[in-house]
Amino acid sequence: EVQLVQSGAEVKKPGESLKISCKGSGYSFTSNWIGWVRQMPGKGLEWMGIIYPADSDTRYSPSFQGQVTISADKSVSTAYLQWSSLKASDTAIYYCARWLTGTAGRAEYWGQGTLVTVSS
Amino acid sequence: AIQLTQSPSSLSASVGDRVTITCRASQGISSAVAWYQQKPGKAPNLVIYGASNLESGVPSRFSGSGSGTDFTLTISSLQPEDFATYYCQHFNSFPYTFGPGTKVDIK
Numbered sequence: 429e430v431q432l433v434q435s436g437a438e439v440k441k442p443g444e445s446l447k448i449s450c451k452g453s454g455y456s457f458t459s460n461w462i463g464w465v466r467q468m469p470g471k472g473l474e475w476m477g478i479i480y481p482a483d484s485d486t487r488y489s490p491s492f493q494g495q496v497t498i499s500a501d502k503s504v505s506t507a508y509l510q511w512s513s514l515k516a517s518d519t520a521i522y523y524c525a526r527w528l529t530g531t532a533g534r535a536e537y538w539g540q541g542t543l544v545t546v547s548s
Numbered sequence: 549a550i551q552l553t554q555s556p557s558s559l560s561a562s563v564g565d566r567v568t569i570t571c572r573a574s575q576g577i578s579s580a581v582a583w584y585q586q587k588p589g590k591a592p593n594l595v596i597y598g599a600s601n602l603e604s605g606v607p608s609r610f611s612g613s614g615s616g617t618d619f620t621l622t623i624s625s626l627q628p629e630d631f632a633t634y635y636c637q638h639f640n641s642f643p644y645t646f647g648p649g650t651k652v653d654i655k
Contacts, residue, residue: 489642531578
């Protein structure tokens with residue numbers, strides 16, 4: 429059974445750093461794209477970017493390039509989303525998902541979401 | 549980047565109604581569209597991929613069609629569990645943007 433399990437909710441102050449995680453199991457972690465989607469309070473889904481763990485090929489949305497870092501550790505089948513300096517506007521739920529690309533592209537499996545709250 | 553629009557942004561419908569949601573792309577994207585259902589407090593759930601392929605386990609009252617720039621998601625007979633927000637997403641090229649969503653609620 430494919431599972432994506434995300435780390436727990438976080439409460440941070442503006443300017444702090446943060447790294448959240450998404451652990452995959454039940455499939456070949458290395459040979460599947462995995463990535464992140466943001467959902468701000470009461471808003472829609474925003475595709476942030478994805479990484480291919482086998483070679484660390486990473487693709488970002490221009491909206492998030494330079495704002496976050498997506499990485500993966502093959503040894504523990506875990507993807508990460510990292511901020512070096514959080515802003516209040518980073519408050520959102522962040523979902524990880526396993527992605528298939530191309531014409532039949534889709535995100536079949538999703539994590540449960542990680543709520544990040546940034547407040548002074 | 550390819551932009552997606554959805555219409556309507558929201559709709560009210562009754563159980564048993566036929567519901568159609570439209571997704572339009574800013575340029576041709578072949579059949580590289582997926583549709584998701586999201587209920588409050590839950591992660592999105594894949595409904596359709598490749599514009600018209602029903603995801604395993606999804607009821608057959610859901611169907612998708614379209615190619616190029618115009619796509620539709622149809623629910624043939626709306627059920628109580630279908631009240632949710634629906635998003636389209638393209639997979640033509642990075643970034644894989646989502647549409648803004650269509651909220652389906654009870655009339």
